[in-house]
Amino acid sequence: MNHTVATATATDAAACRDFLARHGVFPGHVDSRWATILASHYAMQATTLLARTSEGAISGLLFCYHRNGDGHTLYSPPYGLIAGDPAAAAALQRSASEIAKAAGLGRTIITSGTTDLAGPHHRWSRQSITLALPRLADDEAVLAWLPQKTRNMVRKARRNGLKISDTPQHLPDFYRVYRSRLTEKGLTLKPPGFFTDMATLFQDECLLLTALENDTVAGAMLFQISGTSAAYLYNAATERGLQAGCNNLLMAEAARNLSARGITRLDLGESMPGSGVFDFKTKGCGGQAEVVHYYDLMRLADTPPPRLAVGLAERVYGYAVSRSAFLPAALREVLLLKASSYGRVL
Incomplete structure (x- = not known):
């Protein structure tokens, strides 16, 4: 044809x-x-x-x-x-x-x-992980559905006083945590207005879940929703938030929230097999790895x-980023922002 x-x-x-x-x-x-x-x-x-x-x-x-x-x-x-x-x-x-x-x-x-x-x-x-979401009627149903280790971490997070907010008002604080963590790791950054524009353009199809400790952002996850599917796109957490179990609590709340919206499939994105992120998505969340x-x-x-x-600017930024660990944090952040515009961004 x-x-x-x-x-x-x-x-x-x-x-x-x-x-x-x-x-x-x-x-x-x-x-x-x-x-x-x-x-x-x-x-x-x-x-x-x-x-x-x-x-x-x-x-x-x-x-x-x-x-x-x-x-x-x-x-x-x-x-x-x-x-x-x-x-x-x-x-x-x-x-x-x-x-x-x-x-x-x-x-x-x-x-x-x-x-x-x-x-x-x-x-x-590459390996991409997908999570099938059943109908989860309440918090008890979510806990029963989660793997045992994750269930324990969710309970630990709650004992540590973490609460979940699903309002977009915490987007600026999420970006500050995101910027700090990725700069620390030497990873390229989305620019400041990226997430704000995403929330504005996608509105109800954009979900920000934020873990709060005494009204301070400990971590957050950003999702995009479309039809009966959703995608987990961005995450950042403080070191204290990670130790308190915020990522487990955030993913448990995401499952409850998305299930209530009629979402049946959650795309958790690509990860390297054997990495901590891959294990979190598969063993911790129950996701299934697929070859893409x-x-x-x-x-x-x-x-x-x-x-x-390759243009001179890209060469300079690439060289600088490869040595960014030796640079002051403020300069490293500028370079990581600039370098992000020369590769795959979605």
């Missing part, structure tokens, strides 16, 4: 939602509202490509983005390419490569989630990576 590909418009929104619902994926990753955040905070251009059958029905979707001016890679977010059949997927891949070439980019890195696509491209895989597939559409299998024209 032949498929044509074109850029989505506002009139395609309802048909896109129906297509994504039929394919059982979390549609929030490819929501066009992310384009506004990418443009305002990262000078990145986002495009939603739609593949259609000869009858005009949507047969595939790809959300992709790249940095304007000095970018070198076209990216997709997790589960960025969703297609009804291999021919539609191939048509979307060709169109993505054409966009990259027209923009002078050297790489096109996309992911099709758990669907393994055929093709000659260089490929690799990545492709570089401008590199054939078993060939070396291309030599990219």
Whole structure:
């Protein structure tokens, strides 16, 4: 079957939602509202490509983005390419490569989630964790559903006096904890307005859960909701909060809150097997690991990576970040913020 590909418009929104619902994926990753955040905070251009059958029905979707001016890679977010059949997927891949070439980019890195696509491209895989949420009527049902160790940690957190808030008023305090922790670890940072804009654009589809100790933020988790699915996107906690068990309490409250909203699937995101985060999501939360597939559409299998024209600014920031542990915290924070705009941000 032949498929044509074109850029989505506002009139395609309802048909896109129906297509994504039929394919059982979390549609929030490819929501066009992310384009506004990418443009305002990262000078990145986002495009939603739609593949259609000869009858005009949507047969595939790809959300992709790249940095304007000095970018070198076209990216997709997790589960960025969703297609009804291999021919539609191939048509979307060709169109993505054409966009990259027209923009002078050297790489096109996309992911099709758990669907393994055929093709000659260089490929690799990662582990992503998904949690199936049953109907949890009350707090006792949540505790009974949790693994024993997590249940004990939730009770410990409550004994330590931690309380959960589900209001967005704590977003500035969450960002302060997030900024401090990631700067300490030498990890790239989202800019200050990123989370505020996310809350504004997604409104009721954005859920911030905050663990409080005497009205002070000990930790928080930020979720995106779409249909009957949700995604766990961002987390930060103080060292004191971690010791008090705030992450376990936050995830227990997330399960209760999301279940009450009719959410049945929670995407916990990618993690490295054997890491503490992977163990928390699987052993601590009961999530199931799945293989997700990545492709570089401008590199054939078993060939070396291309030599990219990396700009001076990116080289300088990359070099500085690699040595950021030796820099003062304030300077390290500035560099980590700047460096975040040169790679994959969703």
